[in-house]
Amino acid sequence: MTAVFDVAIVGGSVMGSAAAYFLTADPGFHGRVLVLERDPSYHEASAARSWGGFRQQFSTPENIRMSAFGVGFFREAAGRLAVDGEAPDLGIRAPGYLFLASPEGLPILSQNMATQSRLGAAIELLDPPSLARRFPWLNVDGLAAGALGLKDEGWLDPAALIQAFRRKARAQGALYRQAEAVALERAGDRVAGVRLADGERIAAGLVVNAAGWRAGRLAATAGIALPVGPRKRMTYVFDCKQDLSAAPMTIDPTGVVFRPEGRQYIGLVSPPETEDPERHDLDEEYELFETTVWPTLAARVPAFETIKLTRAWAGLYDYNAFDHNAIIGRHPEVGNLIFCNGFSGHGVQQSPAAGRAVAELIQHGRFQTLDLARFGYERIADKRPIVEANIV
Numbered sequence: 483m484t485a486v487f488d489v490a491i492v493g494g495s496v497m498g499s500a501a502a503y504f505l506t507a508d509p510g511f512h513g514r515v516l517v518l519e520r521d522p523s524y525h526e527a528s529a530a531r532s533w534g535g536f537r538q539q540f541s542t543p544e545n546i547r548m549s550a551f552g553v554g555f556f557r558e559a560a561g562r563l564a565v566d567g568e569a570p571d572l573g574i575r576a577p578g579y580l581f582l583a584s585p586e587g588l589p590i591l592s593q594n595m596a597t598q599s600r601l602g603a604a605i606e607l608l609d610p611p612s613l614a615r616r617f618p619w620l621n622v623d624g625l626a627a628g629a630l631g632l633k634d635e636g637w638l639d640p641a642a643l644i645q646a647f648r649r650k651a652r653a654q655g656a657l658y659r660q661a662e663a664v665a666l667e668r669a670g671d672r673v674a675g676v677r678l679a680d681g682e683r684i685a686a687g688l689v690v691n692a693a694g695w696r697a698g699r700l701a702a703t704a705g706i707a708l709p710v711g712p713r714k715r716m717t718y719v720f721d722c723k724q725d726l727s728a729a730p731m732t733i734d735p736t737g738v739v740f741r742p743e744g745r746q747y748i749g750l751v752s753p754p755e756t757e758d759p760e761r762h763d764l765d766e767e768y769e770l771f772e773t774t775v776w777p778t779l780a781a782r783v784p785a786f787e788t789i790k791l792t793r794a795w796a797g798l799y800d801y802n803a804f805d806h807n808a809i810i811g812r813h814p815e816v817g818n819l820i821f822c823n824g825f826s827g828h829g830v831q832q833s834p835a836a837g838r839a840v841a842e843l844i845q846h847g848r849f850q851t852l853d854l855a856r857f858g859y860e861r862i863a864d865k866r867p868i869v870e871a872n873i874v
């Protein structure tokens with residue numbers, strides 16, 4: 483049997499649910515929306531395992547603008563995503579991001595700051611004495627400066643965000659179904675339908691790929707190359723005797739990052755690209771903690787010399803191996819297939835802007851608010867990467 487929908491969204495985590503929310507929130511949209519989600523517990527979803535951070539400190543104007551819209555949306559979420567008078571609590575905290583730079587990294591930090599300030603971000607450049615005064619727990623040896631976000635930077639509870647988008651989208655009429663899409667059935671320049679694991683076929687006027695780190699696999703079933711796959715990241719959770727709970731998200735020049743998490747702290751580092759193969763297991767691993775995260779943090783924050791590691795969790799980036807940036811827009815040949823993929827380490831904060839962009843494409847045929855044309859699939863076919871200098 484074939485069920486027929488106007489829009490089928492594959493993946494009902496933060497991207498799929500944001501797209502479903504914005505689409506069904508549009509008073510001019512009267513179509514039927516189906517969200518296919520293989521696992522409503524979101525056990526393996528990137529969003530559920532993410533740090534939920536949001537920042538303005540990117541180098542690419544589109545990324546800065548997407549995050550700026552995102553944080554404004556999060557602050558209004560209690561009103562916009564309330565259902566039956568029940569408002570979601572996203573657990574927003576905004577102590578800023580602190581990007582630390584070595585002398586070699588200073589020119590790029592300053593260049594990024596110029597772009598960010600031009601776009602309205604409030605970032606303060608601190609020299610080492612100012613850093614030491616503001617953050618007495620920080621060892622400033624080897625640092626040339628730090629860039630601190632003064633507003634609209636921090637983190638939220640990503641699981642609460644998924645549920646808030648999902649609940650509101652459902653309340654507005656989107657249908658959610660627990661099912662795995664095993665193939666996009668292509669008929670020439672269209673996706674004619676979505677084949678489910680149980681053999682059922684869904685026919686849809688438009689299909690949105692919001693399958694996270696599985697997006698590349700899903701696209702391949704329609705004969706489309708999409709350079710998005712899983713990259714494993716370990717988060718280490720630790721206790722520290724000294725209270726650093728007011729610390730910002732702090733990024734060492736080496737790329738090691740930490741932030742407070744409740745009464746504890748979390749730390750992470752991305753491996754070098756050459757040692758970062760596609761992996762989709764969620765096994766706990768401690769090697770990077772021993773070799774990189776702990777030694778770096780202990781040198782940068784002396785109070786971290788005597789930390790106690792309490793646990794760790796693995797998560798998978800929806801990694802765009804081409805240029806680490808989002809891929810949003812229609813496929814140039816398969817016109818009824820829309821990508822919302824490849825956000826790498828920054829999809830949670832971009833979910834409102836990405837969801838709105840997908841909804842605009844569906845309802846109006848083009849971006850209405852924020853022009854994300856440069857993030858289209860065409861740049862991959864044309865081999866024109868957009869290099870984002872501030873990757874965490």
Ligand SMILES: Cc1cc2nc3c(=O)[nH]c(=O)nc-3n(C[C@H](O)[C@H](O)[C@H](O)COP(=O)(O)OP(=O)(O)OC[C@H]3O[C@@H](n4cnc5c(N)ncnc54)[C@H](O)[C@@H]3O)c2cc1C
Pocket residue numbers: 492493494495496497498518519520521524526527528529530531532533534535536661662663664692693694695696697700715716717796797798799800822823825826827828829830831832
């Ligand atoms: C450790 C870690 C830290 C992070 N930190 C941050 C951060 O601080 N800030 C930030 O903005 N971002 C962060 N991210 C990145 C962010 O989590 C992702 O970019 C974002 O969650 C992508 O959202 P998504 O909905 O596309 O993917 P996901 O959350 O992975 O969801 C994809 C969904 O699609 C479903 N699905 C997949 N295939 C199918 C199919 N064939 N049929 C049906 N359903 C399917 C899956 O079950 C899943 O629920 C982090 C990620 C990790 C792993």
